[in-house]
Amino acid sequence: MHGIVLFAHGARDPEWARPFEAIRDAVRARRPEFPVELAYLELMRPGLEEAVQGLVAKGAAAITIFPLFMAPGGHLRNDLPRIVQGLREKHVGLPIAIQTAVGEVPEILDAIAGWVLASVD
Amino acid sequence: MHGIVLFAHGARDPEWARPFEAIRDAVRARRPEFPVELAYLELMRPGLEEAVQGLVAKGAAAITIFPLFMAPGGHLRNDLPRIVQGLREKHVGLPIAIQTAVGEVPEILDAIAGWVLASVD
Numbered sequence: 001m002h003g004i005v006l007f008a009h010g011a012r013d014p015e016w017a018r019p020f021e022a023i024r025d026a027v028r029a030r031r032p033e034f035p036v037e038l039a040y041l042e043l044m045r046p047g048l049e050e051a052v053q054g055l056v057a058k059g060a061a062a063i064t065i066f067p068l069f070m071a072p073g074g075h076l077r078n079d080l081p082r083i084v085q086g087l088r089e090k091h092v093g094l095p096i097a098i099q100t101a102v103g104e105v106p107e108i109l110d111a112i113a114g115w116v117l118a119s120v121d
Numbered sequence: 122m123h124g125i126v127l128f129a130h131g132a133r134d135p136e137w138a139r140p141f142e143a144i145r146d147a148v149r150a151r152r153p154e155f156p157v158e159l160a161y162l163e164l165m166r167p168g169l170e171e172a173v174q175g176l177v178a179k180g181a182a183a184i185t186i187f188p189l190f191m192a193p194g195g196h197l198r199n200d201l202p203r204i205v206q207g208l209r210e211k212h213v214g215l216p217i218a219i220q221t222a223v224g225e226v227p228e229i230l231d232a233i234a235g236w237v238l239a240s241v242d
Contacts, residue, residue: 019222109140
C-alpha cells in the first residue's frame with residue numbers, strides 16, 4: 001500500500017493550514033484506499049517523522065512526499081533531503097520518494113494561469 | 122485595460138523564480154492583451170511598487186494582485202495590505218484589488234489533488 005505525505009512549511013496561525021487540509025481531504029475523498037497524512041517542516045504538527053510513522057503503522061509499504069511549496073527554495077533543497085535521509089536510515093527497506101514542488105507541475109501552473117485570467121476577464 | 126500582478130515571496134536563488142516566470146509566460150501567451158508583471162516581497166526585483174508603476178506606464182486603468190502563495194500567512198495578512206495601502210495613496214483613482222492565495226482556489230486544490238493521485242496510481 002502506498003502512503004502519501006503532503007508536506008507544507010507550517011505557520012503559527014492554525015488557519016494557515018486550511019488549504020493543505022482541504023487538499024488532504026480531497027485526496028482522501030477521491031481515493032480512500034491510499035493513506036494520506038499532512039506533515040510540516042516547523043511550527044505545526046505532525047512533523048515528517050511522525051507522519052511517516054503513522055503511515056507505516058497503517059501498513060504503507062512505500063511513501064511519496066509531495067512538497068506543497070510553490071517553488072523549490074532552501075527548505076526543499078536542503079532541509080527536506082536531510083530529514084528524508086534520516087527517515088531512510090530509520091525505516092530500512094521502506095522506499096521514500098520525494099516529488100517536485102507544486103510550481104513545477106505543468107497542470108498546476110495551467111490551473112493557476114486559468115484562475116488568473118478568469119478573475120480579470 | 123486591466124493589469125495583472127503575480128506576487129511571490131522571493132528568494133536568493135534565481136532558479137526559485139522559475140515557476141512564477143512560467144505562470145507569467147502562460148498568462149501572456151493566452152491573453153497578450155493583459156499586461157502582466159511579476160512582483161516580489163523581498164530578495165528579488167521588481168517589488169510591488171515598481172511592478173505597479175510599470176503596469177500604469179503600459180496603460181493599466183485597474184490592477185489585480187494575485188498572491189502566488191499556497192496559504193495566507195503573515196506576509197499576505199500584514200505585509201501585502203500595508204504595501205497596497207501605500208500604493209493606493211500614491212495612485213489615487215487606480216483601483217487595486219487583491220485576490221486570495223492560490224491554496225484558497227477550489228480549481229487549483231483540485232489540480233493539486235489530481236497530481237498527487239496520478240503520481241501514486
